[in-house]
Amino acid sequence: MISSKMTKLTQTNSVIRAMFEEGMRLAAEYGRENVFDFSLGNPNFPPPDAVGTAITDILREYPPGEIHGYMPNAGFPAVRAAVAESLNAGYGTSFGAEHIIMTSGAAGGLNVALKTLLDPGDEVAVFAPYFVEYGNYVSNYDGGLIVIPPGSPDFQPSADALEAAVTPRTKAVVINSPNNPTGIIYSKESIKRLASALERRQKAYGAPIYLISDEPYRELAYDGAEVPFVTRYYRNALVCYSWSKSLSLPGERIGYLAISPEADDAGIIAEAAAIATRVLGFVNAPSLMQLAAARCLGEKTDIAAYDANRRALHGGLTSLGFECAFPEGAFYMWVRAPGGDDRTFASDAKKHNILLVPGTSFACPGYVRIAYCVEKSTIERSMGGFARLAAEHGLKWK
């Protein structure tokens, strides 16, 4: 009785749910403390205290009707202006309030951007490994997904492969840096090469190709690493941001879409995006959280704690003989599956009560994703299981 698209999604989802239920079963059988669930990208550190303070202050300072009432679909003008100013101060950009659309998280922003841009049959390119929801978002607007396979062992996006893959129907490219699932930050050099490739294709086709940068992990960069801000390198760029990770507010659904002032049709895109926010049923980003986020623009979650997890996990796994790049951002480690089959390896890991996500779920077999947004003690206690797993696969201590 449900739609055919949803029938397919329901079938896929039952696989994920089976994994989740298996985790619950393991927890019930062995005790939660003996199950090492590295499968979810759910921030485990609470929001900075400034968030609670901001909410409390707003409730005290504003008339309730203003806090919880309607505002323009694009968001409170003052909030949009504050976001624009903060971006301009941080990145030397020239956003005005009119280029910022407040959204229900980055997922909302991506849907608004795709609704705004895509006609049925238009293509959207993504680099594998990629967040599986991109495919669903593009399908919402009857677009086609072009998946560009990973070209190099460092998982930087390949501009050559992109240039070869785009066609006159390609309307947009979605990138994600710091990357889920690899933890890689796309370098300035990579972004510049992507920009040049897209410039050439735009010129050849006589039509814009928009670069949509999904940046929920932007503030989660370690060792002072720079996350290049895409509108500085490419004119037709849109940024989808979320405070889900930077302020540990994933349940609140608050973020924004920033449209480069230099983009072709920037004004029309911004106007259409505000309308898309309305007609998709978001109507507007949640109002109290808009106000709270604007007061916390200088705040971020405790990166040092994620960093400690990163070091502990990377040190532990590499000394056991696992191959994994040292993550530069986000809270994921991307580990080569010993034996080469990621699903078999994830299944083997589960026998040691270790829950991982096979790379196949990100269109990149041969690897597994370990989400280290967990208590540090979980990482420490999991090492026994990882050691047995390494031994079973004939890995050598380093």
Added chain:
Amino acid sequence: MISSKMTKLTQTNSVIRAMFEEGMRLAAEYGRENVFDFSLGNPNFPPPDAVGTAITDILREYPPGEIHGYMPNAGFPAVRAAVAESLNAGYGTSFGAEHIIMTSGAAGGLNVALKTLLDPGDEVAVFAPYFVEYGNYVSNYDGGLIVIPPGSPDFQPSADALEAAVTPRTKAVVINSPNNPTGIIYSKESIKRLASALERRQKAYGAPIYLISDEPYRELAYDGAEVPFVTRYYRNALVCYSWSKSLSLPGERIGYLAISPEADDAGIIAEAAAIATRVLGFVNAPSLMQLAAARCLGEKTDIAAYDANRRALHGGLTSLGFECAFPEGAFYMWVRAPGGDDRTFASDAKKHNILLVPGTSFACPGYVRIAYCVEKSTIERSMGGFARLAAEHGLKWK
């Protein structure tokens, strides 16, 4: 550069924006207190104190990670259970938590329901006058809208007209009671007749037709009027609720979708609706507001104040000779346009600084909508303008 659907919407929107900007211009020229803006359905009374108290208590009682963190896409299990219990206590229904999907307002719920049900080309029937966004929501999923013209002067929905209009491609019927824009409550008799008509068509076609009831105004019923709860009269029913009006929280985007436990495929619909919530980019309804709404299930906004507006406006307008039904619910009055042309009349009204919405915007020419969610003094001060407008149109004092 934007999609063709959005290009059309942008053009339509510029008409609405022109109206809004004209209102701003009038306010600047004549002073805000001399402009009578009855065009927006924006609750003017603040939320009950219980909302602020609930938020403050939640911030104090819960760990921040639980308040603002991820939960299942369908919402917090305890919140869903509380909503189900509250419905069961109020309406003698038998919802379980599994039949409730927390949504980003009723607009979010409608989109989730339509995404869940519609294949391209499926039809959705609505009764004119209807909220114009329904057409956009149905178009999001490439469905076709069947508009059933008003059959009787009381604006109750015609079951005969519905039965004649549905086809084997009709997947759903959307109703809205208390109604925007008429202020009418669909009577128990009307709902029973609609149910019988749909039962007959379902049987004839051998496929379910879902009745989707959009109920943001359910708690805004005057004089103790009963708003029939549709799942009691029809098995294949879904209810889209919002706290936007009942708790004056329209900016927060919080509501729920309730799926009748007796509906065909209720379990599959609920599962698919949770996934639709995710893939449409809502991910989940805003978390703090889910918790706050669950604590305010017995609360509602100050109906008495809207009621006073209703009486003042209806008394004033009818004594001036305008023809309008006494609204039973919501905060809209539906007035016959003297002269018969609603757009001309709205334009004439604007000359007296009175802003109304022509019925054409609701697919029902010949009427205008007056939103009386304003200060009572606005209604009182507008009466001079209405009197001059009545005189210009040759209406007679009663």
